[in-house]
Amino acid sequence: GDSVTQKQGQVTLSEDDFLFINCTYSTTTYPTLLWYVQYLGQGPQLLLKVTTANNKGISRGFEATYDKGTTSFHLQKASVQESDSAVYFCALAPNYAQGLTFGLGTRVSVFP
């Protein structure tokens, strides 16, 4: 079945630091890969999606790409702010349109 591995459980940064979170995936389909962000006490919100390998998704200063060769996808932001503190989930949507398969999440804490 489909799977997503998100190994970084926690990342601690200072404001203006560079953020990089990586996930790997396994699927037999042509997936869409997504990033969700979850702030404390809220549901996950869609941050970015990438439908084609090597294309880039951009939103709110975040960038996401995926590499079919290495079956990896990543999220990055050049300069984080304290307001970016949240849990970030990568997710895989197979092309047969079932529910999403989520990674376990990366808790990002940004300190001033």
Place this chain on the structure above:
Amino acid sequence: DMKVTQMPRYLIKRMGENVLLECGQDMSHETMYWYRQDPGLGLQLIYISYDVDSNSEGDIPKGYRVSRKKREHFSLILDSAKTNQTSVYFCASSRDRGREQYFGPGTRLTVL
């Protein structure tokens, strides 16, 4: 304003009691989902509904059932709740069977 709502937001029940979690969306989305979120396990798919009275099991359906009698409402039912069903439950919806899922704010259920 596109919105997924969940009621109640917090619920405490005793083991063996019945539980009803309600979800609504105002986007006329065909597809709706129920997930649960647990520390260390991430978000796991319980059920999918493709439209009224068209429901399908997700990855962890045991102990749950669902009901969808109107497109905008999707209910999750726990008959005789168990302590291991203590969790945060999220409802989501998407247009057709699209990859972009919109999540509600969650219901925190505690079963004593």
